[in-house]
Amino acid sequence: MEVIAWGTRGSLPVANPGMVQTGGNTTCFEVRSICLPPGVHVVIDGGTGFLPFANEALRLGMTELHLFHTHYHHDHTQGVLIAPPIFMQQMAMHIYGTKDRSYGPKQVYERIMEPPFHPVSFGAISQHISFHQIEIPPTRVILIHPEGGQVILEKERFVHSDEHKRPVSFGQGRTFPIDECLVVQMHWTEHPERTITYRFEERPTGRVFVLLTDEEVRAGIPVSLIEFISGTHLLIQDVQYSQEEYEKGGKAGFGHGTPEYAVRLARATGVNRIGFTHHDPLSADGRVGALVTEGQALLQPDETLALFSCRDYDRYEV
Numbered sequence: 001m002e003v004i005a006w007g008t009r010g011s012l013p014v015a016n017p018g019m020v021q022t023g024g025n026t027t028c029f030e031v032r033s034i035c036l037p038p039g040v041h042v043v044i045d046g047g048t049g050f051l052p053f054a055n056e057a058l059r060l061g062m063t064e065l066h067l068f069h070t071h072y073h074h075d076h077t078q079g080v081l082i083a084p085p086i087f088m089q090q091m092a093m094h095i096y097g098t099k100d101r102s103y104g105p106k107q108v109y110e111r112i113m114e115p116p117f118h119p120v121s122f123g124a125i126s127q128h129i130s131f132h133q134i135e136i137p138p139t140r141v142i143l144i145h146p147e148g149g150q151v152i153l154e155k156e157r158f159v160h161s162d163e164h165k166r167p168v169s170f171g172q173g174r175t176f177p178i179d180e181c182l183v184v185q186m187h188w189t190e191h192p193e194r195t196i197t198y199r200f201e202e203r204p205t206g207r208v209f210v211l212l213t214d215e216e217v218r219a220g221i222p223v224s225l226i227e228f229i230s231g232t233h234l235l236i237q238d239v240q241y242s243q244e245e246y247e248k249g250g251k252a253g254f255g256h257g258t259p260e261y262a263v264r265l266a267r268a269t270g271v272n273r274i275g276f277t278h279h280d281p282l283s284a285d286g287r288v289g290a291l292v293t294e295g296q297a298l299l300q301p302d303e304t305l306a307l308f309s310c311r312d313y314d315r316y317e318v
């Protein structure tokens with residue numbers, strides 16, 4: 001499994017000579033997996049990094065796109081509004097997200113693509129899009145199989161089938177083993193908006209990736225989140241602020257993380273590789289790098305936790 005960081009900036013896209021190493025595109029991470037059928041691409045969030053993602057995916061022959069939304073803040077949707085896939089009637093496009101207030105993914109796009117906020121009315125171009133509104137994300141599991149395509153299961157049914165090694169129905173009489181699938185599980189994050197963290201398990205290789213963005217520092221980490229993250233080979237986590245900014249700079253309650261929280265989460269879950277993301281739009285490269293140094297300074301000599309800054313266009317083998 002490979003993860004490509006197409007956008008690692010938080011809150012607002014930026015272009016600044018002091019930020020070229022990190023990049024300025026807002027949140028967009030692609031997941032590439034041997035479990036994806038030919039022509040199928042998977043991406044988490046549609047910040048401005050979605051535009052370079054889409055251009056590259058189209059160059060590679062993308063015919064089907066699965067877009068998983070953590071939530072609907074502008075820095076996670078804006079790239080979708082101007083990139084080609086949403087206008088391409090021949091593109092099989094799936095958009096996943098939860099319901100916040102009265103907005104599921106379909107209502108969100110209807111609203112943000114409504115004139116005068118957008119030049120083209122969403123109703124006129126949206127026939128090729130399937131919306132998957134996940135009301136309570138921890139109760140559902142999404143499977144993608146290289147021949148079967150995609151299916152959404154109730155968590156209980158998934159767990160039962162997984163325990164008993166029963167194949168799962170992908171419709172039209174076709175069944176496939178879970179162990180051949182990319183398994184996508186979901187957990188709430190603390191933003192405070194209703195926000196999802198996604199866990200991708202590539203079953204044939206056993207490799208696991210989690211994106212935990214727009215997650216506020218938690219004083220106590222819930223057992224369910226520890227279980228959700230445990231066994232992850234690569235965790236990419238929101239570390240927008242230093243401890244000082246968080247404690248004394250008035251950033252507490254903004255829905256973002258710190259190096260201290262990342263290290264504490266790693267210790268609780270046993271994760272040993274964390275990439276920091278959702279970089280502050282005012283943070284130049286030096287300040288982004290200083291957050292990694294701050295996290296490393298918290299480690300004991302015998303701890304083997306690898307911390308690094310995610311940068312636009314970097315690729316990570318999971």
Ligand SMILES: [Zn+2]
Binds near residue numbers: 010011027075214
């Ligand atoms: Zn954000």
Ligand SMILES: [Zn+2]
Binds near residue numbers: 071073191214255
């Ligand atoms: Zn947000």
